[in-house]
Amino acid sequence: xxxxxxxxxxxxxxxxxxxxxxxxxxxxxxxxxxxxxxxxxxxxxxxxxxxxxxxxxxxxxxxxxxxxxxxxxxxxxxxxxxxxxxxxxxxxxxxxxxxxxxxxxxxxxxxxxxxxxxxxxxxx
Numbered sequence: 467x468x469x470x471x472x473x474x475x476x477x478x479x480x481x482x483x484x485x486x487x488x489x490x491x492x493x494x495x496x497x498x499x500x501x502x503x504x505x506x507x508x509x510x511x512x513x514x515x516x517x518x519x520x521x522x523x524x525x526x527x528x529x530x531x532x533x534x535x536x537x538x539x540x541x542x543x544x545x546x547x548x549x550x551x552x553x554x555x556x557x558x559x560x561x562x563x564x565x566x567x568x569x570x571x572x573x574x575x576x577x578x579x580x581x582x583x584x585x586x587x588x589x590x
Contacts, residue, residue, distance in 0.1 A: 503528040504536070504586045507565070511573070511582045519576040521584065522569045525560060529589075532559040537588035540573040542580045550574040552584070 509523040521540075527533050534556065541549040552573050560566040576582055 500586060500589070504533070504589055506538075506584060506586060509584065511576075513576055513578070517575050517577070519573045519582045521571045521573045521582070522567070523571070523584075524565050524567050525556075525586075526565045527560045527562060530562050532561055533589050534559050535590045536586050538571075538573070538584040539587045540582060540584040542574075542576050542582055544583075551587070 505526040505528070507524040507526055509521065511519045511521045513519055519540075519542075525533070525536060536554050538552040538554060539546075539549045540552055550573070552571065554568060554571055556566055556568070558566075573582060573584060
């Protein structure tokens with residue numbers, strides 16, 4: 467009887483370990499399709515003397531709704547773990563299926579010779 471109890475406990479423990487190993491610890495991605503519907507085009511950055519990056523880009527709205535603001539997730543040199551969130555409001559709503567030029571958007575601190583990237587993670 468003890469052998470049977472030991473086998474059952476071992477099988478149960480193995481099942482728990484497998485379930486824990488299958489957990490995904492990465493942060494959630496942007497909602498499915500958001501990157502396809504709302505794109506950042508012509509993304510360019512310049513670094514100020516105080517090491518902050520200033521971005522200029524065109525936001526293309528491929529949705530059926532106007533956009534008042536976007537949340538960007540920006541990172542430097544492929545280091546997504548240290549990404550920053552930037553909330554950007556348009557001077558006027560971006561109409562459905564239209565584009566809008568954003569200028570002088572502060573996307574955070576960067577180092578010399580670094581490469582900044584941003585993606586749209588939320589829209590309002």
